[in-house]
Amino acid sequence: MASKDDTQAKAPPETRNVLQFLRSSKSGMKIRVGALNGKRVDYFKGKSAVKALLSPGYAKVKNVPKVTTEAEAEALLQSSIQYAFYLRVDRGAPTGSSTSPRHVTVIPQQQFAQDAYFVWLYEGSQWTTYAGGLLMVALMLAAVMFPLWPPAMRLGVWYLSIAMLGLLGAFFGLAIIRLIFYIITVVIASPGIWIFPQLFADVGVIESFIPFWEWDVPKKKAGKKKKAKAPAGANPEEQLANNGGAFIEEVGDESQEQSRPGSRSARVEEVPDVDS
Numbered sequence: 158m159a160s161k162d163d164t165q166a167k168a169p170p171e172t173r174n175v176l177q178f179l180r181s182s183k184s185g186m187k188i189r190v191g192a193l194n195g196k197r198v199d200y201f202k203g204k205s206a207v208k209a210l211l212s213p214g215y216a217k218v219k220n221v222p223k224v225t226t227e228a229e230a231e232a233l234l235q236s237s238i239q240y241a242f243y244l245r246v247d248r249g250a251p252t253g254s255s256t257s258p259r260h261v262t263v264i265p266q267q268q269f270a271q272d273a274y275f276v277w278l279y280e281g282s283q284w285t286t287y288a289g290g291l292l293m294v295a296l297m298l299a300a301v302m303f304p305l306w307p308p309a310m311r312l313g314v315w316y317l318s319i320a321m322l323g324l325l326g327a328f329f330g331l332a333i334i335r336l337i338f339y340i341i342t343v344v345i346a347s348p349g350i351w352i353f354p355q356l357f358a359d360v361g362v363i364e365s366f367i368p369f370w371e372w373d374v375p376k377k378k379a380g381k382k383k384k385a386k387a388p389a390g391a392n393p394e395e396q397l398a399n400n401g402g403a404f405i406e407e408v409g410d411e412s413q414e415q416s417r418p419g420s421r422s423a424r425v426e427e428v429p430d431v432d433s
Contacts, residue, residue, distance in 0.1 A: 161241050161278055164239075164240055164241040165240055165241055165242060165278075165279065167240060168237075168240040168242070170220065171220055171221055171222055172236070172237055172240065174218060174219075174220050174221045175210075175218075175221050175222065175233065175237065176237060176240075176242045176243075176279055177281060177282060178209075178214075178215060178218050178221070179206060179209055179210075180277065180279055180280075180281035180282075181281060181282075183214050184209040184212070184214065184215070185208075185209060185212060185214065186201050186205045186206060186208075186209050187201065187202070187205050188200075188201055188277075189201065189202075189258075189259075189274075190258045191246075191248070191258050191259050191260065191261040191276065192252050192258050192259070192260050192261065193246070193260075193261050193262070193263070193276055197258060198261065198276050198277065199276070199277045200246060200248075200261055200274050200275060200276040200277060201243075201274070201275055201277070202271075202272070202273070202274055202275075203231075203234070203269060203270055203271040203272065203273050203274070203275060204271040204272065206230075206234055206275070207227055207230040207231060207234070207271055210224045210230040210233065210234070211224060211225075211226075211227070211230060227271075231269055231271070234269045235268070235269040238267050238269060239267075241278055242277070242278060242279040243275040243276060243277050243278060243279065244263050244267060244275060244276055244278060245263070245264055245266070245267050245268065245269070245270075245273055245274070245275050246261040246262055246263050246264065246274050246275065246276045247261065247262050247264050247274075248260070248261055248274050249261065249262065261274065261276055263276070331353070331356070332356070334352070335351065335352040335353060335356065338350070338352055339351055339352075339373070343373075348372060348373045348374060349372070349373040350370050350371070350372060350373065351370065351371050351372075351373055352369065352370050353365065353366050353369065353370075354368065354370070354371040355367065355368075
């Protein structure tokens, strides 16, 4: 019986390029985490793969089959199942709490469907993992061989570490000073003043120090927008569009026309949507 790697090696280059695109972050597919035979795996929904093959990102990939319709995408994904890059699974109950990964089980019927789930058996390109591992080994060797460095390099590293520690200490010192100043201003000048109010905000380095100070005033929540009224004098079609399928027509009150000639009443009339 052929192994998974042997089966994947039989895939044509075009099919492999398609699977590399789907496995990469460029595809935009929603990846879920499941448990297959006690091991954590990634799986996806068929609809997500079809959407990725119809996206503009796939159109820019070279040496891949052209896909313009959902039927072509489904046919391409069905033909790729035989190379065991992914397999159809049934999704079961969570392994623990409701937020834990779900159990997934490979089923015999390997037929592609948009509402089905498929587990990844292909890890994609691993060059970034290998490069990161080599870099980590090089850094560890450099740290171990630090006593053998030239004196100038060791002195430079010492100055650099002192500078980094100084910046870190200055940041924590500024955080403590602004907190103390805020507590003082809360007591003597409520509601209090923050120095560098954007210091811990998700902004750039320069924006973190702008403005210099700011009152600690809570931001007002945006109120609900009122529904716009139909303008006076609008025709029935315009009132229909503005009121969501109904318009208000003013008519005279015939029963009280003689006693109160100026009285008016409103009548709401439902009409069919002219756009449907």
